[in-house]
Amino acid sequence: MHKQFKRKPQKEKDVIITIKRLGINGEGVGYYKKKIIFIPGALPNEVVVAKITVDKPRYLEGELVRIKEKSPDRVDFPKGVDPRIGGLELAHLAYPAQLAFKHDIVVESLRRYHPRAWQKYKVKPTIPAPSEWGYRNKAQYQIERPKGQTKLGLFAPNSHDLIDLPEMPTQSPLTQKIERQAKSLVDKLRIPIANPYRHTKGLKTIVVREAFASKQVQVTLITVGHEILRLPELAEALMKLDHVVSVYQNETTWDNPQVWGNKTEKLAGQNQIMEVLLDKKFALSPRAFFQLNPVQTANLYQTALKYLDLTPDMTLIDAYAGVGTLGILASDFVKQVIGIETIPEAVADAKHNVQLNHVKNADYLQGSVEKILPQLQKSGVPIDALIVDPPRTGLAKSLIKTLLKVQPKTFVYISCNPSTLAQDLVLLGEKYDVRVIQNVDMLPQTPRCECVAKLVLRDK
Numbered sequence: 001m002h003k004q005f006k007r008k009p010q011k012e013k014d015v016i017i018t019i020k021r022l023g024i025n026g027e028g029v030g031y032y033k034k035k036i037i038f039i040p041g042a043l044p045n046e047v048v049v050a051k052i053t054v055d056k057p058r059y060l061e062g063e064l065v066r067i068k069e070k071s072p073d074r075v076d077f078p079k080g081v082d083p084r085i086g087g088l089e090l091a092h093l094a095y096p097a098q099l100a101f102k103h104d105i106v107v108e109s110l111r112r113y114h115p116r117a118w119q120k121y122k123v124k125p126t127i128p129a130p131s132e133w134g135y136r137n138k139a140q141y142q143i144e145r146p147k148g149q150t151k152l153g154l155f156a157p158n159s160h161d162l163i164d165l166p167e168m169p170t171q172s173p174l175t176q177k178i179e180r181q182a183k184s185l186v187d188k189l190r191i192p193i194a195n196p197y198r199h200t201k202g203l204k205t206i207v208v209r210e211a212f213a214s215k216q217v218q219v220t221l222i223t224v225g226h227e228i229l230r231l232p233e234l235a236e237a238l239m240k241l242d243h244v245v246s247v248y249q250n251e252t253t254w255d256n257p258q259v260w261g262n263k264t265e266k267l268a269g270q271n272q273i274m275e276v277l278l279d280k281k282f283a284l285s286p287r288a289f290f291q292l293n294p295v296q297t298a299n300l301y302q303t304a305l306k307y308l309d310l311t312p313d314m315t316l317i318d319a320y321a322g323v324g325t326l327g328i329l330a331s332d333f334v335k336q337v338i339g340i341e342t343i344p345e346a347v348a349d350a351k352h353n354v355q356l357n358h359v360k361n362a363d364y365l366q367g368s369v370e371k372i373l374p375q376l377q378k379s380g381v382p383i384d385a386l387i388v389d390p391p392r393t394g395l396a397k398s399l400i401k402t403l404l405k406v407q408p409k410t411f412v413y414i415s416c417n418p419s420t421l422a423q424d425l426v427l428l429g430e431k432y433d434v435r436v437i438q439n440v441d442m443l444p445q446t447p448r449c450e451c452v453a454k455l456v457l458r459d460k
């Protein structure tokens with residue numbers, strides 16, 4: 001008999017762990033036989049029973065079985081909500097402790113990469129979100145039809161389990177309602193659904209975005225393939241729902257690892273939906289980035305504008321501009337704004353938003369900041385003030401080199417990833433000191449951070 005069959009199956013043993021801290025993904029971190037172990041759902045100072053699920057040379061992963069000693073910061077997970085859903089990693093932690101955790105994550109990132117004089121940085125307490133629940137303006141649900149039954153929802157992490165119409169307490173109620181209604185219409189019209197196993201054409205994802213100020217809703221139907229049976233009828237039916245004013249199709253392919261494909265086409269209604277922030281209007285088309293928590297975005301932008309110390313003689317570069325939000329808000333306080341953004345639709349929205357707000361001193365350029373900023377410098381544009389708001393990957397090394405040459409006098413860095421922020425500050429530390437970092441909680445119940453750092457040129 002093969003050796004494998006002679007051995008008795010080893011029963012997985014439960015282990016007892018004292019949780020020391022939270023990891024960057026919000027999981028409890030402890031040690032078992034000197035090896036680090038990550039246990040989602042466990043909290044600092046708790047003693048828990050866990051089952052080891054992953055055993056790698058450098059770390060372990062465990063599943064929480066039972067809490068032996070409970071943290072005073074533990075709160076009940078929202079009732080009726082599937083705990084496997086992503087985006088609720090901290091929903092079992094009291095909100096003040098979530099804010100403290102987000103502050104500590106920033107300090108830990110600084111400690112890890114130790115940019116010059118980091119101990120002197122003032123890392124301010126996290127600004128709480130006005131609402132801890134119902135704040136998300138966008139729902140992006142996947143669609144499948146196993147055994148003829150339509151399912152629309154979110155995948156449980158690391159699985160092919162699609163949780164159908166999940167109760168999602170951080171999502172705005174209107175976006176959830178439209179997703180539910182969209183599912184019924186897809187079902188009624190028997191719209192073909194893209195099959196992930198057979199790689200067939202059809203509907204793959206339904207994105208619902210709400211502009212909080214106007215209550216206008218835009219629905220984007222992401223499809224594999226272009227010609228999908230009865231899709232125009234679905235668009236018409238969606239337009240009849242309350243609040244829906246715009247329906248688009250975005251086309252993707254099975255080999256695209258991103259949710260969104262490159263081709264976007266309007267099927268019905270308006271081109272954009274209208275959001276309002278700090279008394280300025282922002283028209284949004286489907287692929288343009290917009291913060292997920294519009295109410296808290298006002299606090300984020302006000303912090304950034306305050307740290308910029310703008311004066312009327314300055315030229316401000318709004319780098320990674322999205323639909324032009326920060327530049328348009330800053331335009332009242334400077335001589336000129338130049339925005340830079342890669343996505344053509346976002347640039348078109350930014351230009352449109354400049355006109356909507358009767359702004360006369362702002363223009364938006366399409367392309368990468370890495371390419372366009374050196375061109376602006378060469379053509380003699382004075383780069384007095386700079387705001388960067390990059391994706392999670394942070395700034396490209398080539399851009400940092402350019403910035404160290406250009407040396408804008410006032411410089412604000414908005415970051416959604418404290419780890420890349422700290423790494424970029426190491427390089428920027430050659431010329432810049434950091435005065436203050438303000439964390440703004442954009443996404444309660446998640447471990448995600450958003451920080452605003454104020455950089456000042458060091459006196460030689």
Ligand SMILES: C[S@@+](CC[C@H](N)C(=O)[O-])C[C@H]1O[C@@H](n2cnc3c(N)ncnc32)[C@H](O)[C@@H]1O
Pocket residue numbers: 288289290291319320321322323324325326340341342343346367368369370389390391
């Ligand atoms: C985090 S969003 C910030 C958008 C905007 N500042 C806001 O607050 O709404 C980052 C934006 O940068 C754009 N982007 C990503 N890489 C870029 C690059 N290399 N150059 C210019 N824009 C880029 C993305 O398309 C996205 O709109």
